[in-house]
Amino acid sequence: MNLHFEDVTEKNFWQVIGIKSDEDQEKRIQIFERWVGSNAFFLGAAQVFGYCPRALYDGEQLIGFASHGLNKETGRYEMISLMLGYQFQGKGYGSPALKLVIEEMVEMYGCSEIYLSVIWNNEAAIRVYEKAGFKPTGEVEEGHHPEPVYCLHLGS
Template identity: 65%
Template sequence: MNLRLAQVNEDNFFDVINLKSDEVQEKYIQIYERWVGSNAFFLAMCQTHGFIARAIYDGDVLIGFTSHGFSKGLNQYELNSMMLGHQFQGKGYGAPVLQAIIDDMVQAYQCDSIYLSVIEDNERAIRVYEKLGFRPTGEVVLGHHPEPVYCLTLTQAAAGQ
């Protein structure tokens, strides 16, 4: 694996928005997919809220997308989206990609905690988040789905490794 996070720009924009987390979704342009908002939705969110968007590559192959930033309203750093194209799921990318995103956030923000929410029945994603140290806060946010909130406290994560 040769993972890297790159800026979303004119060269990869359409590839990023066309990358889908579910093969069935490839036929549709929509705001939400089954497990995650569309990449187009999160790119708009980044533009509106000043968050960072990253294309995820393995070598030269686009495999996913992520976005993160500081929520002024909640006063916390958030991992807003992490998605892998359906053709790259189940291939061992989850934990290494999440670690690369955590590293990117620490470098960008020097943060000591990261929050995220996940659709409550997305068990595969929850396993990956918990494997890397995210723990439920007990909060639930209501978007299109009920989403439990998880937090990674980086000083604890570093001590556990």
Template identity: 75%
Template sequence: MPRAIYDGETLIGFASQGLNKETERYELISLMLGHAFQRKGYGLPILMAVIDEMAEMYPCKEIYLSVIYNNKAAIHLYEKIGFKPTGEIEEGHHPEPIYRLDMNDY
């Protein structure tokens, strides 16, 4: 399910999430903020809003995501919320470690 992210009338980013039918995992597929809106305090509240929406929409006990291995800011944000690395790697354009959030810990 794709979502545009706005601050008032200004489009600042995009998120998509849903059930991966191949793995039977609920995933935060992407969370992107426009370059001009990064490091402005949007990340944490947006991430929390997406997780809260997923919890309302789906019977998810866990949420998974992958992140580009050297995106330290994103990894810090995800770990701050409670995502933990699974040890799995998704191979795409870059190796992407997979993280899991246990909704009981959120």
């Protein structure tokens, strides 16, 4: 496994927005998928709100997408998306991909906390987040779906 991020550019844009988290989603174009917003949605959010969009690769193979940054309204550093293409789910990428996001956020922002929200019944994602140390805050973000908010406290 050789995971790394690359910028989303004109060269990989169409591939990035074509990645789907569920095979059934591949047949439809829509803003929200079952477990996550589409990459097109999060690229738009990154542009408007100043988040950092990242294409996730294993070697030369594009396998997913992530975006993160400072929520100017709350003052919190957030991972607003992390998705793996359905072909790459269940293959051991979840925890290493999350670790890569956390490392990049610490390097880029020097943050001591990272927040995220997740659809309440996305049990696979919740297991990965909790295994990495994210804890529920008791807050619920009201977006397209009500999503519990989690926080990872880093260091001292």
